[in-house]
Every structure is written in structure tokens, then in C-alpha cells.
Amino acid sequence: MLNPSPGTVDPVLIFAALGDRTRLALLNRLGDGRARSIAALSIDTALTRQAITKHLHVLQDAGLVASLRVGRESRFAARRETIDEARAYLDGVSRQWDDALGRLKAFVEE
Amino acid sequence: MLNPSPGTVDPVLIFAALGDRTRLALLNRLGDGRARSIAALSIDTALTRQAITKHLHVLQDAGLVASLRVGRESRFAARRETIDEARAYLDGVSRQWDDALGRLKAFVEE
DNA sequence: CTAATGGGCAACTTTTAGGTTGCCTATTTG
DNA sequence: CAAATAGGCAACCTAAAAGTTGCCCATTAG
Numbered sequence A, B: 001m002l003n004p005s006p007g008t009v010d011p012v013l014i015f016a017a018l019g020d021r022t023r024l025a026l027l028n029r030l031g032d033g034r035a036r037s038i039a040a041l042s043i044d045t046a047l048t049r050q051a052i053t054k055h056l057h058v059l060q061d062a063g064l065v066a067s068l069r070v071g072r073e074s075r076f077a078a079r080r081e082t083i084d085e086a087r088a089y090l091d092g093v094s095r096q097w098d099d100a101l102g103r104l105k106a107f108v109e110e
Numbered sequence C: 001c002t003a004a005t006g007g008g009c010a011a012c013t014t015t016t017a018g019g020t021t022g023c024c025t026a027t028t029t030g
Numbered sequence D: 001c002a003a004a005t006a007g008g009c010a011a012c013c014t015a016a017a018a019g020t021t022g023c024c025c026a027t028t029a030g
Helices: A011-018 A022-028 A038-042 A050-059 A080-100 A104-110 B011-018 B021-030 B038-042 B049-061 B082-098
Strands: A065-070 A073-078 B063-071 B074-078
Touching: A011 A038, A011 A050, A011 A080, A011 B011, A022 A038, A022 A050, A022 A065, A022 A073, A022 A080, A022 B082, A038 A050, A038 A073, A050 A065, A050 A073, A050 B038, A080 B021, A080 B082, B011 B021, B011 B082, B021 B038, B021 B049, B021 B063, B021 B074, B038 B049, B038 B074, B049 B063, B049 B074, B063 B082
Parallel strands: none
Antiparallel strands: A065 A073, B063 B074
């Protein structure tokens, strides 16, 4: 039904997609669960429709949004799964680092 | 004692810093809590020492690592706080999206 | 004291990301 | 059907990122 359901995505891709102000703003707008057309997402932004289109594709490649063509418009909606995947990754990092006590001490000693 | 303790950092900066394979690898190596010199972090990587240095500075600007000069070497260590900040941000996004039920339905209706 | 090691700095090259313009096609709508 | 709307595609332009090389300075080791 939707476009890409890429099971699991490379965390680097996800973080890179999140590391841009415009895309983070798009994601936040889509965070209300409503699917929106490219045109709808392009108003209220200084950028051109094509720029927004590119950003949406980056988000889609990262699995953060999915698209569906409806008539002449293509609607984009946020995907929870991938945000959760990013969270899980950071949780893993955090957990790994938990075991690493005495990190500041390690600054001094060799 | 350490270099920058930037209270709170722009999420975009953090995600952008995480969105690079080399930097994510560096972070993972530092995730054991040991502080390492640039030279130490440069072996086992195809890149030059200067390239690694640049990546470390990007990580530092994002608050993900801190550095301390010890004699002739400068040691870098991971900072838990900023990873937690990123986690908190994603938690917020996730929580916002929780309220958004019927997202898929919204694909069909206007 | 003289190597050798660890880094900083700056200039430079190359690749990629962000963005624009122009044009063409498909779908609505009056 | 004609005009308007929504997008796709491709070429192009910049600016920033990633990486390199070269050189110089500080610190440590023989």
C-alpha cells in the first residue's frame, strides 16, 4: 500500500536525514499523523516545491516517511517505525556507555 | 577540566554529526569510556590523521565528545549527556506521534 | 642534545548536498 | 474542452563537507 517499508535502515542514513533543519521541520509537521501533499508541505516555507520534494525523498530513503500517490498528488506521512529504530540505536549506545565508568579518570591515566 | 560542556546543543547539529559513518565508528570506539589520542584513533582507518582530527572536531562541536590536552597528545572521550539529549529529542517526537492515530487512514481521506 | 612522535594550521582539490530554473505530463475543475 | 493544479525530470549552480598534502611547533624518548 505505502511506498517503502524498508524493514530496517542504516542508522547513518537515518541520522543524516535528521541532521537538517528543513527536514526536521517537515518531520515535525507530519508528526500529527496527517498525510500531506508536496504542494501543501511547500507553502509556508521559503523553499521551492522541488527543494521540498528532494528533502522528502531523503526522508523517504531513510524510511522516516512513506508516500502514496492519490490522484494527481502524492501524499507523505511520517513512519513511526524508523524513529523507533533510531531511538533503539541510541539506547544501545547509551547502554554500552553505561558500563564505561571511570571515563573521566581515563583522561589522566594512560 | 574538559573542553566544552555546552549545556544543551541544537539537535540538528547532533544528528548531523551522527549522520556520518566515520564519525559513528569513532563514537563507537570511544564508547568503551577510554580516552584516546588522535594518533591512536587514526590507526585502523584508511583516513589520514588530519581527516580524523576534523571529524573529532565535528563531534566535539556537537557535544558528543570532549577533549583534553595531556602532554603532547590531546585525548578525546565520549560524552554521555549529549547522546541522552538526542535520545530525549527522539522520545519527544515519538510521544508526539503516539497521539496521531489513524495515520494510515489519513492517506485515503482528505 | 637529537630523534621521533603527536598535533596544529592553512591551502588546496574533489565530491556531495542543497537549491533553482525550465519544461513536460497527468489529473482536476469550471 | 480549456485552464489550472500537482508533480516528475534533468540540467545546472553554488556552497559546504570530506579529504589530502606540506610545513611547522611542542613534547617526549634515546
